[in-house]
Amino acid sequence: FGELWQRRTTIQVADGFDYELLGIEDLVRAKKTQRDKDWPMIRRLVDAHYDRHQDTPTPQRNRFWLRECRTPEILVRLAAENPDAANELALERPLLLAAVQGDRQTLECELEAERLSEMEADKQYWTPLRKELEAMRRDKRNRDGG
Known part of the structure; x- marks a missing residue:
């Protein structure tokens, strides 16, 4: 952050x-956090950006949408319009292969798996930091006599 x-x-x-x-x-x-409420917001943010700029795509925008979009229909459309970029980005986001193939059902499953993986990664990142903060609070209480 x-x-x-x-x-x-x-x-x-x-x-x-x-x-x-x-x-x-x-x-x-x-x-991209472990909080469920953040994921619909990510989808809305990217979809709104796509809706606003889809008539003026740039390579940078296409790559951003392919990397971050969470709406299967949009991903399939983007992959069809940008197959080279989609195949290249599939190395870092494998679910794009399902988008290239137009396989919405697999894509939906893989989007959910991606969400759960990102949530777990965020949890793993914050777990030791939370423990450290809790230890600091305990130490402060003990020093303050409380």
Whole structure:
């Protein structure tokens, strides 16, 4: 997250408040957590970005959509329109092979497996950090006499 935060954009609005903004790619990456409620948001964010920009695709946008899209119909369409990119990106996201083949049923299963894998990875990342924070809290309570 620190790396993503370094790439943020800060804007100041007329009322004097500063707002810290993440780009769509970084926001999607940051939302890949173990919380169930984040995954529908990822789908909506990528789908909305696709809906807004599908008439003006760029290689960068196509690659982003192929890497992050969670909607089978859109993935199948993108893979059909960009088979070289889809096959290349399948090395890092194997479910794209099902998209290239137009196999929506397999794609849905693989999207769910991908979600569960990402959630588990996030859990594994945070488990030792939570333990460390809990130990720090206990130490502070003990020092404070509480």
